[in-house]
Amino acid sequence: MRSICFAFWLLLNFRSFVITKAEQPANLGSNCENTTQQTLSSAYQTNLDRILTWIPSDAATSIGYNHTTIGTNSSVYGLYDCGGDLAGFFCQFCVSTAVREAPQLCSNRVSAVVWNDYCVIRYSNEDFFGKALTYPTWHTVGTKNISNTTEIQIGEAFVRSLIRKSTNETNQLYYKEGFNLSATESRYAVVQCTRDLTNEGCRQCLEVMLTEVPKCCEQHIPWTVWSGSCLIRYDDHMFYLLNTQQPSAPAPNAQDKQEGNKRSKTLIITFSVIGPIIVLCLSLYCFWHRKRLIKGLPLPSFRKIQSEEMWNTDLPRIPLITILQSTDNFSEASKLGEGGFGPVYKGTLRDGKQIAVKRLSKFSGQGSEEFNNEVMFIAKLRHRNLVRLLACCLEENEKILVYEYLPNKSLDFHLFDVDRRKQFDWKLRLSIINGIARDFGLARAFEVGQNQANTKRVMGTLGYMAPEYAMEGLFSVKSDVFSFGVLVLEIICGRKNGGFYLSDGQTLISYAWRMWYEGKCLELMDPMLEKSFIEDGVERCIQIGLLCVQEDARDRPTMSDVVVMQASDTLAIPKPKHSAFSVGRTAAEEVTTSRSFKNDITSSITLPR
Template identity: 60%
Template sequence: MEGKQLNVRSIYSFIFLFLLSFKPLVTEAQSPNYVGDDCNSTTTTSLSSAYKANLNSVLSWLSSDAATSKGYNHNSFGNNTPGADAAVYGLYDCRGDVSGYFCQFCVSTASREVLQRCSNRVSAIIWYDFCILRYSNENFFGNVTVDPSWNHSGPKNVSSVEEIQKGEGFMRSLIRKATVETNQLYYMDGFNLSSTQRRYGMVQCSRDLTNEGCSQCLEAMLAKVPKCCEHKLGWQVSTASCLIKYDDYIFYLFHNPASSVSVPDTQIAKQRSGSKAKLLIIGLSVLGAVALLCFSVYCFWFRKRTRSGRKTGGRIPDTIRLSSYHNVQTDETLNPDVPIIPLNTILQSTDNFSEASKLGEGGFGPVYKGTLPDGRKIAVKRLSESSGQGSEEFKNEVMFIAKLQHRNLVRLLACCLEEKEKILVYEYMTNASLDFHLFDERKKRQLDWKLRLSIIHGIAKGLLYLHEDSRLKVIHRDLKASNVLLDDEMNPKISDFGLARSFEKGQNQANTRRVMGTYGYMAPEYAMEGLFSVKSDVFSYGVLVLEIICGKKNSGFYLSECGQSLTLYAWKVWCAGKCLELMDPVLEECCVESEVVKCIHIGLLCVQEDAADRPTMSTVVVMLASDMMSLPKPNQPAFSVGRMTLDDASTSKSSKNLSINDVTVSNIFPR
């Protein structure tokens, strides 16, 4: 019966945990909520087979137990065998505001990764935002451990010395409540720093400790704050036995049942004193209770719809899993771990998909800018019901981007599949797309040669990762200026994998009857025969390099005074020894001529008509990095890559300051 009951707390955990996960403490190469580990207290050693077996048993037990317990437990294996030295003691402890599914998810992740990060160690500790896991060959249950410790502080500074004093007093009050008043070994609450500012704190101990041991550990952590963090607005200090955290936003999932939620003084000052204030508080409480009831009913409904997905670790529900997609055969590819975000959160972040938040629209559907409750900006792609190709592109986005992590690829943060919606949530790119700057006569002046060269390098590294260094061998098939996004430091990130395809091991090219892409960037063998390979992307890259150098679109270049395509014009000036005539005039005073000539040379090598003549992206990266490498002479580029039909006009829709650009689909017919 327990499995059929409404676990509202777990649902709340899901929603808030997801939002908090957008505030990572570490680089994207690490797990989303990984904090740190301690593998240095013991040296690497060759573990006995008995110890390895007991260690695996402990980690497996901890992982499974976390799904059913209240967030904490410990166990040991092998300690009852007389004379054996293979005993393993293990413990996990989830934060007091996290339980159920998300506790289990965190512990399972920790159990898996601790063996990778701390291989061949007889003891180890690993921290996450929401749980801690440790094991050892010695019994540590009930012992207070204050070293090693870990600390993290935010970028903002406190407003005054008075705040430091108030914050310390507040944290001491939380310690007292956790260890003396409630005996629950954790506590979280907030206080009004001023009439306009509020601060929040949390303390927690490993629940194998006594109240006295917990107090000892928390006081030791608080004593470390002046040395590392007291002048910072947000900080956390942790050790294996306890943690303390302080910040200016509600980072925990629940208030304590015994704690009160203070209304900021600015609101209290607006209320009348006496009975009217009391009536107002009662009324608000009733409204809050009604809202909570309604939300609980909604959560129950939502939980039933997504139960299959939640049982697989937050993956996509079986009903829309990509296992039927025939181009990829491995199970790993078919089950991407993409967080699922509630539709309600997306609606709030985009103001119900308001026109004001709309960034643009394309073949996939509209794109919106959103702001999460913690202030983080996101880009939201919403599949249009009238989009014919959108459903397949949605599958591709989830399939590929979820498995690809590189500094020059855009990050997919989450997806939503609620109420017939198909929504993708990306990191928001402050500086929109490359075409937004490159093809605007005023904005292109901000792209000096150093920056353009950096973008050329970054795109090449992103493609190299797709072709050779990622878990999948991925062909993008729609590389163009509008699908290269720029972050706040103008670093390029390849986006939009709606047309991407992956190759199996040993496969070098494939054929399709459905030729889709963007006019002006398509390799001739793909446009004419439907053949695509890594060399198809190389061709698109070559076109893009030439566009970056000259600051004009290839597809519209014939409309200029040159009267021909960009690639053919580049070939003619190359043959005439006048490469710099191709260069954007705004670069004349800031360019390095030898670098410009080399990039034009590389661009022409990439757009050669015969795919076999084009270099691989690994060769391109080497050519870009070397000043001494002798480059081969390019052959003449293709004269034509097809003719755009009337369908192309219908897929090209207006866009504003796009952060995530939609696929432009062109039907190509051979001449």
């Protein structure tokens, strides 16, 4: 449906663009080759009036170009050229505007050049046919500045390619084309010579115009550089017409002209009457379709709905183009990290607000179900310690979540850095542990009375998953308890479980259990805590952490039990049984990527406040 609506949007724009623009073409530049005003002789003025009458009259039935000479004494040489965009009826509109402007802009002058959007007229008292006029040159520039040298070089190379194309055997000394500079920006250019020139003469003229660009225009957009014989125009908006006329037949005789003119008028009248009716009907249908889509009403059967639940959420939608602009088209420089869902990028909206953009990777193994689960669950949560989900995007087969951006980054960024973790004394670390304990357990929403379940796909962070979940896909509230226990041990020792190496192959969990069993808990503690730690508090937290990482999920406490144990210094704490093994690495193992497990265990970034 989108393609149908877009096609008729183009039809609507094409019709209005051709007729409106042709009727009122914008003036690019009007220049008088001879800057000296003089009183024109009556013979020259008569011949000039005749040639200005001939130009629009001849253009009505021509191929878009012609030249002529009027008068034997005080001769006037004149031409018009509508490039490759206009011919016949529409070319006449364009040159008529230029003809009206020329005497006003170059009054009492024997020569003039007027360039409009789609045509040029030129007249002079000297025979200029076949001669490339490269001096003087004129230019106009826009207000938008360009400082990117790479973009400037790309633009120059693009224009050079158009010059080559315009002067080959098949083109009429005219060529237009556009290219995508990025996913959000495009550039368009036209190169044109008057068709009295040879291919070589046109190429030389355009090359001279291109050498003028660095002097005046390359750091601006749009820009136009021209002389009496050629023009180069460069813009970030499509300014040329899409209907390229390339007639190649010789000029018809008078009878053919008359018949062709009748056919042209018939086609114009037919299109003018029927065209608006068709466009109106389809525009109304597109409007109706879009309105139902926005309201979440049933759509036509040929459109695939991503998810009924997704359409019924109150989560705001953000256009894909806005996301592309904010992340510089998902550039590597904007990338914050990558997890099981896909990459996460930092973006900056036009109002300066910073966002974190989570983009579902096509190779993540996750689909609409996982995407919807995250949206439906996270969108309902509001907590000071949870990153907020701001919006989502479902366009062009993309599944994107937009979160608030946290400039202070995550806990691991500070805790596992030798210099930054110096600010984390024992009091602060204990406060973090207690805060996590109160907020933990939001990884999965269970139905009422559900204690354990199976998941089809194991997704999680390497080193934090309970063994029954990682190996068998069994999850429960005790699975989160295991992850909490790993965090407690990491906070106390200041090292990552996933990066814990020992020559005898022990992981952080097994090493912590051995230190506790041998009564050497303080050897596990981060040396930076020596001046601030409380011995009983450290040993108590290590014991709670070990209770949480026991191998049998039934032996682990609930998070509410953990909070109670943390809050009371007098409550007796059970002794932990032997801890579970942990998915880790030994010094002898080769470091592999996170996708080496059959269960699709993946590494993911954490985004706490």
